[in-house]
Amino acid sequence: MLTDINPKLPMRDKTITRNFYKIQLGFEEFGNSDYEGYLMLKKDKIQIHFFEFKTLNPKENYGQVYIRTDTxxxxxxxxxxxxxxxxxxxxxxxxxxxxxxxxxxxxxxxxLTFGQSL
Structure with a gap:
């Protein structure tokens, strides 16, 4: 039985990613924040994980997540x-x-696309 999904997205800089999700979107860090090159964030019932990809060209990044909400x-x-x-x-x-x-x-x-069923 499948019970959950936690997407893993690329990030170039852990501090920038952490600050964006915490400040702009209200996420919290969880787990061990000392993992080099890895970041785990959560908000309400969802988690998003990030892996370090320092040479990522953002113009060539096609990472996408659809997040459902009821508000x-x-x-x-x-x-x-x-x-x-x-x-x-x-x-x-x-x-x-x-x-x-x-x-x-x-x-x-x-x-990041946020959606609610009509």
Whole structure:
């Protein structure tokens, strides 16, 4: 039985990634923060793990995660209140596939899309 999924995304700089997710998105660090080249963050019931990839070219990074929420409007406003940039093609809107969603990019160009079923 599958019970959970924890995506692993590339990061160039652990401090920059940690600060973005903690300050902009309200994530918390968990586990052992001393792992060299590895970072684990959580918020509510989700976890995202990061592995160091110092030579990553953000323009060539296609890392993506779809995160479901049951408070999309509140979460969107919280992200805006933290001055987090919304992806130019990812503003909050209802999609034809029955989701209301928006997207942001992290410092390494990983695409985070947040969605709620209508």
């Amino acid at each position: 999309i409007d509140k979460w969107y406003q919280e992200v805006l209140n933290n001055n987090t940039s919304i992806h130019p093609n990812g503003k909050l809107e209802q999609k034809p596939w029955g989701q209301k969603e928006f997207s942001i990019l992290d410092p390494d160009n990983n695409l």
